Amino acid sequence: MSPAKKLHVLAQDEFDQLLSWLDPDPQRAGLAYEKIRRRLIAILASRGCVSAEELADETIDRVARRAHDIRDAYVGDPAIYFLGVMNNVHHEYLKRPVMPRLPERGDNAAAKEKTDGCLEKCLAKLTTNSRQMIERYYAEDRRAKINLRKRLAAEFGVSPVTLRSRALRIREKLQACIAQCLQSETG
Numbered sequence: 619m620s621p622a623k624k625l626h627v628l629a630q631d632e633f634d635q636l637l638s639w640l641d642p643d644p645q646r647a648g649l650a651y652e653k654i655r656r657r658l659i660a661i662l663a664s665r666g667c668v669s670a671e672e673l674a675d676e677t678i679d680r681v682a683r684r685a686h687d688i689r690d691a692y693v694g695d696p697a698i699y700f701l702g703v704m705n706n707v708h709h710e711y712l713k714r715p716v717m718p719r720l721p722e723r724g725d726n727a728a729a730k731e732k733t734d735g736c737l738e739k740c741l742a743k744l745t746t747n748s749r750q751m752i753e754r755y756y757a758e759d760r761r762a763k764i765n766l767r768k769r770l771a772a773e774f775g776v777s778p779v780t781l782r783s784r785a786l787r788i789r790e791k792l793q794a795c796i797a798q799c800l801q802s803e804t805g
Contacts, residue, residue: 628679628682628683628777628779628780628783629777630777632682632683632685632686633682633777633779635682635685635686635689636651636678636681636682636685637651638689639685639688639689639696640654640696650696650697651678653697654678654696654697654700655674655675655678657697658670658673658674658677658678658700658701658704659671659674661701661704662674662704662708665708667708667711669711672782672786673704673707673708673711674704675779675782675783675786676707677700677703677704677707678700678779679779679783680703680707681699681700681703682779732800732803733796733800735799736795736796736799736800736803737792737796739795739799740791740792740795740796740799741753741792743795744788744791744792748784748788751770751774751781751784751785751788752785752788752789752792754766754770755767755770755781755785756785767781767782
């Protein structure tokens with residue numbers, strides 16, 4: 619989705635309808651959701667998407683917004699429907715302007731130092747709320763990350779999907795800001 623498009627914040631009832639479409643039993647629906655999400659991420663990553671998680675989440679958000687309309691009319695495995703929507707999201711991703719890649723961690727120390735300096739400058743430009751959220755959002759790994767993000771969503775009074783959308787928007791701003799900062803320092 620381009621930055622110019624208005625982001626739709628997924629409502630809790632849309633997400634609940636998605637889960638009930640996947641399976642009437644909430645436990646099995648949650649497992650199906652996680653399985654589909656992992657599968658989408660794996661496919662997108664295998665296609666070379668650097669933001670496979672975000673694209674998978676965008677796919678899920680789109681399907682969730684349509685779950686009410688498709689639940690009665692769609693026949694077949696819901697996972698197949700997700701794959702069709704994922705293909706559309708992937709095509710849109712391929713049409714996006716390419717964001718300049720930041721130096722990898724293995725690059726020389728001077729490049730890392732410049733990137734870190736630009737990151738600090740760009741973080742300082744964020745509102746206090748946004749800075750705290752993004753710093754905490756990426757603070758943990760694996761299971762701890764999942765638990766942290768649930769707590770963050772509760773603290774900010776939003777759904778996990780909304781938290782993910784906000785973090786994605788902040789991250790995109792930071793990436794653009796860092797790229798611009800690096801370009802101005804080398805140019």
